[in-house]
Amino acid sequence: MKPEDEMLNWGRLILDGVSYSDMVGARDRPKEITWFDYWMNLANEYEQDAERKVALGHDLSAGELLMSAALCAQYAQFLWFDERRQKGQARKVELYQKAAPLLSPPAERHDLVVDGIPMPVYVRIPEGPGPHPAVIMLGGLESTKEESFQMENLVLDRGMATATFDGPGQGEMFEHKRLAGDYEKYTSAVVDLLTGLETIRNDAIAVLGRSLGGNYALKSAACEPRLAACISWGGFSDLDYWDLETPLTKESWRYVSKVGTLEEARQHVHAALETRDVLPQITCPTYILHGVHDEVPLSFVDTVLDLVPKQHLHLVVEKDGDHCCHNLGIRPRLEMADWLYDVLVAGKTLTPTMKGWPING
């Protein structure tokens, strides 16, 4: 099995905006073209298309094409742990920065500095009179602020602003700081930023994290009382299940931990990603989406039920779902977007829910 077969989740890529035709092209590419080169070349093509569009006054299409380019650069690099990784990352950052002002609504870059480390945050504000609720979106192990465009759009369509950034071990912050146990500090820095913006409602800021970001979201919600809602989308509470990880995922943990061996990586992430000590502190509505076929074992749900205060819990267990339930199409994403709307925009008080749980009940 080639690395791309191990890691490639077509459902995820398509839902995040990668073109089906480009994925078919990647799968069927000539042998002499590498995976990395295929996607990087495609990123160049999309960028050239976009430049032509800008020259013709077609900004909307240009933005769309630059997002496609950025996603190509993302998927070029994410399988590798050599110089290709940073090359693809840098290209993705560059392409997204070019796309940002052309998006509808545009993504505005705020250049924060946290503990002396530059931390760009992109904020998108929906149309209509504000102030608006906001959703802070957290990337995962090999995902970054540039990838949540489609999910952002669902949130924006429902009248909420979005904010994305890279934390320790991710994207632009990776060179300054490896994966660490204090991600919530950076989430809080974004809350600081948002509460300072007139267009944002200070009492209606949520956090939504996917995969590893779902771990960060839980810890951020537990440690940051200003957060009004939390979604852990395919997240986890701890890394007790390390042995179940695929070889490539273990290698990814090692890479973002900046250590030499898998054993060092195991120890580092095990300590950094422990949240069980803080989960009982959660005081905001908390949405847990878990797929039974996720490599994160079902025991995570037990942990959540044990530790997250029941009155705040909205638990959804999908019996057919894979990691992050990407294989279920748009429906889980609509569910999360509508839940955020209910909590942040409509201000509904939701009763605790357990959908699909117990799984045989």
Added chain:
Amino acid sequence: MKPEDEMLNWGRLILDGVSYSDMVGARDRPKEITWFDYWMNLANEYEQDAERKVALGHDLSAGELLMSAALCAQYAQFLWFDERRQKGQARKVELYQKAAPLLSPPAERHDLVVDGIPMPVYVRIPEGPGPHPAVIMLGGLESTKEESFQMENLVLDRGMATATFDGPGQGEMFEHKRLAGDYEKYTSAVVDLLTGLETIRNDAIAVLGRSLGGNYALKSAACEPRLAACISWGGFSDLDYWDLETPLTKESWRYVSKVGTLEEARQHVHAALETRDVLPQITCPTYILHGVHDEVPLSFVDTVLDLVPKQHLHLVVEKDGDHCCHNLGIRPRLEMADWLYDVLVAGKTLTPTMKGWPING
């Protein structure tokens, strides 16, 4: 080869909004579930989801889910020529009618009667102060007004209204009138409707037709002087190439012609779909999109170059394109949407273009 393998174009389905996960589910479905039942069941599921969403005040998601349901019903029926066909068609019509008011912007139904035949037209108006240009969208051999949602959105995003309907042999009109050589009459009835709406600019109404609709678009533009622009998206000028059609497509021609034999069908559609006699009458900017790998032979491009007045021509020949260039992803759609913007919104006078032609030049 199963019928679905012959007809199924994954690129088309995904770009029109079918979920990738649903397509995988169709491909991998248990043997005892038929193609028809798979999609019709899924339509029911999406509808139930949508009803739940409406009850919760989540109209945006409900509209999205009902569009998914309508597309499922479309792809359930389009391979069959027995009672399944009308069953799926009727279901699609019903689901779309339910979706229409929930879409953003909504689709408003106008119940026209043309020559005593009921002809519903759905109009979607973009946000912002009008009056707006409009694009009339024509379905094809087995496609109807319910299927152009995604293309409509690209046009609406660029400040143009959309109008969709079924003509002879299509969707709701099929029971009253088989495929015929006077489709342009029905296009003109929609122009009548649009010119009577205050929100529409009478001098900026275009027609866009896909596949067989691309043939209808050409004839409509030739015969209706009020049309300000025309796009023939994977269309054709005539059916001289009948022998190249697949068995299933020939059967489809027979079905919509309401005749008993393929030879009768050949004769009927050959006469009905001839446009060469009127192409020289075209007086508006006309965009021809053709893929070299289309089953419609490249000689169509020669015909266009011979007969459509050169000063109105915007010819795009994609050397890697299949029928309607569905395999090229979103790019051809963005090109068409931006061209419509240039002609109708920006009022640009475009110079005649020949992109990708001559193919070896």
